[in-house]
Amino acid sequence: MHKTFVGPRLRRLRTDRGETQTQMARNLGISPAYVNLLENNQRSVSVQVLLRLFEAYGVDWRDIAEDDTATVLADLRAMVQDPVFESCRPDLGQLRAALVHCPTLASAFLKLHSLYRTASDQLLSIGDGGEGGVLVAAPPETSVHNFFRRNRNHFRELEEAADAFWEGTIPEPDEIYSYLKYRLRKSLGLSVRVVAVEDLPHTLRQYEERIGEIQLSMALDHPNRVFQLAHMYGLLALGPVLDQILSRTEMTGKRELGRCRVELCNYFAAAVLMPYDAFLREARASKYDMDHLATRFGVSFEQACHRATTLNREGAQGVPFFFLRIDKAGNVSKRFNATDFHLAEFGGACPRLDIHTAFRVPGRIMPQFVEMPDQSQYFTFSRTVDRPSFERHNQDNRLAVTLGCTIEHAPEICYAEGFHVDGHTRMTPIGINCRVCPRQNCDQRAYQAAILTQPVDAMRRGATRFDS
Template sequence: MLKTFIGPRLRRLRLEHGETQAQMARALGISTSYVNLLEKNERSVSVPVMLKLFEAYGVDWRDIAEDDDTSTLADLRAALQDPLFEVQRPDLTQLRAAQIHSPDLVSSFLKLHRAFLAATDQLLSLAGAGEAREVLQSSPEATVHNFFRRNRNHFEALEAAAGRFWEGERVPTDDAYARVKARLLDKLGLRVRLVTVAEMPDTLRQYDEARREVLLSEALDHPNRLFQLVHVAGLIEQRAVLDDLLAQSGIDDPHGLARCRVELANYFAAAVLMPYGPFLAEALASKYDFDHLATRFGVSFEQACHRATTLQRSGAQGVPFFFLRIDKAGNVTKRFNATDFHLAEYGGACPRLEVHSSFRTPGRIVPQFVEMPDASQFFVFARTVDRPSFTRHSQDMRLAVAMGCGVEHVGQIGYAEDLRLSDARTTPIGINCRVCPRMSCDQRAHQAAVISEPLDERRRGATRYAS
């Protein structure tokens, strides 16, 4: 069994109740010295003590034993790659010690660094556009991404709800669309109507609550029509589950809440169409062949990739992936992360990522080994995906998706079978130019936000930003 350390949370609980260690020890039926050791994380907590905590303080053991250390450590390491800390950068041992003994300080530091990045980005935008905007405003996408990241991109409540969707019946893939239509009508009184692009221009799906109809555009292919119907079912039937998760998100902005509700409903739809156990088993057996998985479960390539990032159930975990989607201009349009890889949030992704070059070979997998500034290495593979086309004037609506994992998992990925890390060229990359410390990179498009060394006017480096 994994050891569970709850030191900082236990201390916070004790202080919230205004108790001394001796008083808490009496309430839990243990010694004062044991409470002291628990608070210092020098002892792991036992199941009997967990139960006592519930009895004495009404604390759900899942709340106090929640383990978000992995994602926090990844965020902390990524933040400290900022050139601002280049001269004196704490090592991994110091970071782990800070997590154990000063978790609130770590949280405050990360909050401050995110505010610094947001402020820098907004100020740079203001300088170019000359418009007044809120300097520290976070985008709805950023707040939703942070919430999903804190939960390791996995929500067991939605997995459980998805498991009940078919009420224990196995529905063949080719029957699913008709069954979902019938289910919407029987359970919710909703009729599904396919409409022409002329009737519903620039819209793929519309839920008309007053007329009790779900309108689907002809521009949607079959997998996406099915996905949209299950999405609507999730929005309606799982409202209580969604409300509960939103209450835990810490998001109070209306735009962020609406964005998060949509993404959680998307998660539910994916979990219904790609059930956790069967999907994980097929992914492992096929070595994460996403074309095969898409065919096997009747979904799109992108949907199969997205689902793979959510396979983080305790005791039944898949390969931890990050998912990145970009447009032809390099803008990040969607991102999910179950790794310690820090995805671009402000501006475009690193131009050295081969996800950008995948537009030159549509539909083909482009593999790559990459190395971040902190020397962590990842295997990344990218491919283009098509978007719905409404008319001949909106052709070639391609996006590109990239999936990546730590190199320690590369043996489980079929796309890496023809590559060997020892022989393959590893590409040095960064998050994006604005925060990347690689000043000599010949792909640099912007000066780093924090400059460690002044420009030497007597020397011209590989780019106009380096001397």
């Protein structure tokens, strides 16, 4: 039987209400000693106590019983692969023990290491900025990614709102655009108008609140027009739901909260256009053929890949994926993660990933087996995607996306067919990115690793100028 530990959440619930353990025990009808054991994760919580928590405090038992141990453990395992821990790296048993006995300390340690990495990268990015160099704050995307990661890239409230949106009947994909316009007009009194590119310069969508109109640029193709309308419905109609989710974040800045609200609306739009049960069923039947899924649900390849990372409902889980998107310079512009794979936060992705090679063969799937420095192994597949173009002189607006999973899930993916997935599978050694990668003698290294630098041997020239 699965045991549920709620120590940190129970302690936070009590302290937020200014109660002692004795007062909480009285409200729950249990002993103060039992409350102390629960708060210290020395006892698992029973169904009866969860029900009493709901009765006494109005707390949804699913919120307090939500177990993020697997996500935090994955983050800890990725963190301790940092070369700074080379001489004192804890093993898996020690990490598990820390989560059970000191979960708050483990979370604080993760936060401290994240701040350390951010500061290190910011210092490196200043370069030769001289006296005018100024440290900049971490981008809002970092806070948003961390929040999505803690929630395993799955939001029950948005899934339920997406299911309710269709009112029991889902139209055919070619009728969804008209239905969305109808719902926006019926529910919110809004009209939709497609506007010439020159009348909406450098803008894909604009909401004119004064006249109650959503304007869509002609630069958008049909799937993206549909997605934008679903996004706007979520943004304008689901305010209380979005506020409830945002209240669970540690973000306080307007930029971070605004960015997170946008990403939550993107999540809602994807859930509307690709209903959970239908998408999971079709994904399994097609072995995650993303072109097929995109056609089946009338969405883009990128949208289908993004949706695949959210299939983490308890009891109905899909393959856990990570998602990465880069531009032609290798800059990471979007990332989502439901695996142990550590995605690059700053700078570019590892040059050994075939996501970069995808630009040479636009539209073609590039499968690859990769191994991280900690010897964890993954199967990935990459492909280019095209972005809307505003003018005929700037049509090469192309990005590349990668979807990946741990190697044990590779047989469930159609793009791995034809490969022998066993202990002899050829792996490409990769890292997070050059600045934090400990691999020596890599002929693709673009930067010296920030830690574990080797002395320069002027009498030797290795594969790169960093390997002497």
